Amino acid sequence: MSAVATAINAKAAAAPQSGARLLVSTLDRLGVEVVFGYPGGAIMPVYDALTGSRLKHILVRHEQGAAFAADAYARATGKVGVCMATSGPGATNLITGIANAMMDSVPMVCITGNVATHLMGTDAFQEIDILGVTLPLVKHSWVVRHPADVPAVIEEAFHVARSGRPGPVLVDLPKDVQVGMTSDDFGFHYPNDVTPLDHAAIAEAETLIRAAERPLIYIGGGVKIAGAVEALRDFAERTGIPSVSTLNALGSIRTDAPGFLGMLGMHGTKAANEAVQESDLLIVFGARFDDRATGKLNEFAPHAKVVHFDIDPAEINKLRNAHVPVVGDLKAGIEALTARVATASLAIDPWIIRSTSNAKRNAFRYDAPGEGVYAPALLNELSKAAGDTFIAACDVGQHQMWVAQHCEFARPESHLTSGGLGAMGYGLPAGLGAKLAKPEAHVVTISGDGSFMMNIQELATLRRYGVALKIVLLDNASLGLVRQWQELFFAENYSEVDLSDNPDFVAVAQAFGIEAFMIDRRDQVTDGIARLLAAPGPCLMHVLIDPKENVWPLVPPGKSNGEMMHDTRFEGDM
């Protein structure tokens, strides 16, 4: 990539401005509406410049919350998320959020203050080499050395964050650059680095598809990022080829669409994993063969040739060789493929019938025995009650997998989850960011009692801004997914997973000024969901569930996706 800033054409400005004011005016000019952040010593000039600007600053209660909220704002809108923090501890608190955005290719601009240039490298108070610390976690980063460079660097930062394969970028602003005055304003000239469509490769892909008897679409998060959802749906509908999805791509094809077999991988559906193992051609759209999706890699899709569409050339042959790689914009690529393939029908009816009837035969069941709340059933009902404007902001753990398995999604923007990093604590600030981005939607944070405590301070942010986020807190009084693995793979040696001394979450929420109630019986679920969704402001539904409940099915670690373990309660009649 050649996106080097070409700072040219200095315009003579009327009055000198500070670097901090140039930052704020540049963000405004770029269309930024919301910034998530937390002030501190080394970024005070920026906060001074924020007052009186059109930017809406959301004061979180921990910088990690700012990064996660900006990430979810970006995922829900497709725009670039923006967060800011001071030097030292403020900057280091952003790191988990930056890593999260990097792993899931989320466009985000992180702005950090730093000590003055002449103090950098002297171990000054709250000095951290945040550029050095975050090098493995960003798509690119800059230290701004002169106030006049601020607009060009910020514009380039936005361009880098959202172009090609998106990702987080970091701009470090030493304090002297924030207060320094300049009359110059250098422009940034966007490089034109669009990869031309590879028609020859698409023709080869067509040949493989026409020859295939068991083709399968493997959908990754790139489809949503590329704005290729409609193109994908058109391709799937017109060819009839069945599809499976990664965690991050759920909703790219409606989860209730007939040819959709479900999520693949460790907690994927039986139908999806069996289809992958039987397939003779994987048509991969914007996916990266993550180990949670593939299981044991050298036994993944053992009979399949691979057509791999991706904008990132480094994903081609990284983990699985592609017989036909198609590097470039996914939307244009899928549209060109559809134009070729949909002209004559494919002779794959037996495969379509076999794979879709397998999905019907193995559909999830919600008639688990007992009186207690069955979380999968609750989540399925919740997504149906919330309808097509449902947005789930998940935390990480068993509940995250239950959401992926049991919620229905109409759009990929409806499912916000920490897929690559798996960062507990994402759910609450992500819900905050998503609800601010989409106030008309039913945004629901779905969390667990472990994850929720990791960023519980953001309840104060909900209250402060009156953000009507709804929270479903599934409480099994333990670190459930770790407990499940200890049960299955560590001989039931339960080590440090007991959280039975959790606080009273209803009382905690109420202390933050947030409506809250508890349910613990199956017959309370429907009314509980109705109350939660109807609440005018933020509301928390605390749900007590059975600590022994596991996520099924499961591909054990190191095993092939063909070796799934199932819920024995439903065996015999599946």
Add this chain to the structure above:
Amino acid sequence: MTDTIQIQIDRADGSLQRLIGLVERRGFHIDGMSLSDEGAMRRVQLQVRGRDEGRCTENLGRQIDKLIGATRVGFAASTYGCQSSVAA
């Protein structure tokens, strides 16, 4: 098995650290390195070796291509560690 990669790289903050960090993070030892001045840019020559089987230098090259401000200008790589090539 050591492969040689030549990269032209700018003088921006952290650019060398970014390059070297990437190479090591992606599973390669750096056995040799030289740096020469090219005006506004610098030229870096790296001798790299995969840390274990399955580290393909070609894949590393594609990661280097993504670095902003860096361009591969020379590449003499074996196919050691790369998966066997497949016919289209």
